[in-house]
Amino acid sequence: MIAEIIVDVSAYPIDRPFDYRVPKHLESVMEVGSRVKVPFGPRKVLGYVTGLKSESEVDEGKLKPIDELVDLEPVVSTELLSLSKKMARETLSYEIDALQVMLPAAMRAKYEKFVIIEQPGEIDDATFFTFLKGRTRIPLKELDDSYLLKVVKDYAARGIVSVDTVVSQQTKVKKVRTIKIAESSTLRELLQSVHPNAKKQMELLEWMLHHAGETMEASKLLKDSGIQNPVLKAIIERGGGTEGLAEVYREPDAPNLKDTPIPIQLTDEQQVALDAVNTASDGGEAETFLLHGVTGSGKTEVYLRAIKHVLEKGKEAIVLVPEISLTPQMTARFQERFGSLVAVMHSGLSAGEKYDEWRKIHRREVKVVVGARSAIFAPFENVGIIILDEEHESTYKQEDTPRYHARDVAIWRSEYYGCPVILGSATPSLESFARAKKGVYTLLELSKRAKNQSLPSVTVVDMRDELKEGNRSMFSVALADAIHQRLERKEQIVLFLNKRGFSSFVLCRDCGTVVQCPNCDISLTYHRANERLKCHYCAHEEGVPLVCPECESEHIRFFGTGTQKAEEEIYKLFPEARVLRMDVDTTRQKGSHERLLRQFSEGKADILLGTQMIAKGLDFPNITLVGVLAADTTLHLADFRAAEKTFQLMTQVSGRAGRHELAGEVIIQTYSPEHYAIELAKTQHYETFYNLEMASRKQYGYPPFYYITLIQFSHKDLLKVADFADKGTRYLKTSLSPETVIIGPAAAAISRVNNRYRYQCLIKYKIEPRLTDTLQQLIKMYRTNWMKEGLLMTVDVDPTSIF
DNA sequence: AGCACGCCGACT
């Protein structure tokens, strides 16, 4: 028997199956999708069995046998195996990378080398001998000094020692000590025989009598009986119980469940949407629905009912949410409805916890997965529905290889299982809405809020006018008044500041110099907390200069409106306000995100000030005012999605206000009130925005009118990178059809990061049958020649941003 | 990607 194996080596010539002989004793258990350990060249690596056959074209002499079978059960189903092939092809990545991304990180191999002493009698080096302390097997990493390494190398050449690679998994199954308590007759006998002074032993035996014959975790036994471990040990030695080990799952923080009442009656629109989805799932159709529902329209309730429907038919459900909104508030709703049938996968879990959640799915102990992007690879084998909430979110696209989009994977998987996909959003991506209009997706509309609240009233304030009036603060008069009012009424306020591209920078007022990062082509950001300047692209950090580095003027100070600066200004203007700041700095610690939100929901603060991360999912009844401090920050990015992102953000932030009984008000401050993305945020009229934005995309030749592929080059040497970018682009131009537009090569918007100069080239096309082949060829040229010369090149098919 | 093999300069 021969096995085809993809080995755990990401390299260009290795990206194909290798044949191995299956040893006789493994023939009956070897299955496609299992992991194996195999010799590969001079070392040992982990591999995935992708096929089994009886004959091989490879010379008998070259075939090596499989060392070991790692999994008794396959870890990758045939469906996921073929999906990995497809994904590798579509995203131009290695098949091994596509396979690895499907499994929890804990299952990735760890390689450790050991020095084995083969002939102890031959060790004549005194230093090495004392180092060994009689051991015959030592980890190579302990040999960190050059003398010992040299000795070992020498012995290895003479065959006195050998080096062995051990392939192991990073995380193991967690086990706990259990105690099986003896039968009561045994316990009574013991009770007779213990020494009368052994009070504690007697006490424990008495307690155990009430639990005779039970098996329980040792820690629970000790806690419940209130007895110390040594006493238990003594009893076990005398036969009062038997020790064992039991597999357990690591328990992430228990969900804080409350009984959100299940709405008895769906709105008409919700019912129509649900019926459409259920019809598709009953008919076994791989239909993709775009559920376009305004904020607060009850999309989640539709998801929950559609899931219930497929669970009743014995099928499974995958729910994807953006990482940022994967808060306890959100996941609790699924756990309340489906209890222990839900597995939750988010980045806050430890590697071990993620592995345990994965095993629950693999063993079919759960039926529903709620998770971020990678949860799309949940190892179910009878998927009944896949849901992507907030489908327009860019976090669904992985930013490094394999550069897959969870939406594409969802649709591929649904085609395999013949099940529906729901893409839900208040502000769908232009691509998805265009597909819905063309009939590729089925459009479902929820135009009314479920509890019939009116949408919040939105006011746009022109900050240029404020400036003319002499108001130099970051708060307009209108916003400041509104804040005062809420503070008086004891209602809550959310202030949103999109920090990106508008952070505090240090500027010299005399010569205009902005302090730049020495490694990157970008200005440094001022961090108030530790009084330092930091680069957001590399790790560079420095102190704040006292004089201008260019002209030595003392008139150097920081500008801009970071969240820290905003916080200071709030304290100045509204000294009575209690402010919670939520940004990358205050949420770095695990669990701090939840802690801050809990504080706010318990009314321990009046104002929640934050970035991106507060735009989603917040649902607190007392929020009646939402202020956007500077709406334009996303608008002027050199990116074709700038307007779309701005509109989405404005709509989402506005949705935080007045979700319950109290009416909501939104105030948006901007320097470009006439821009349609901001103008339309007032009415939140998605379709009008869609039509205007489509016209612009058409004019400039961007998605969804054209497909795009972005190729980025970087090199330490500016001339070299320009040269390679030029070579690459020339190759594309000669190889692709004349209708395809190739823009570039040009310097990237941030032309240097980490001391590497960056160039890029953009391909726009409608139909380009030669695209994949051409890109493959380009990558081959890169991997076989250019890479050696220090070039880094990435190819991103359908990038979410070209910034 | 690793790792071994192989062919030329500065040291014991």
Added chain:
DNA sequence: GTCGGCGTGCTC
């Protein structure tokens, strides 16, 4: 003379 630099080529 040998240690060791990293160029080249292979991995079932």
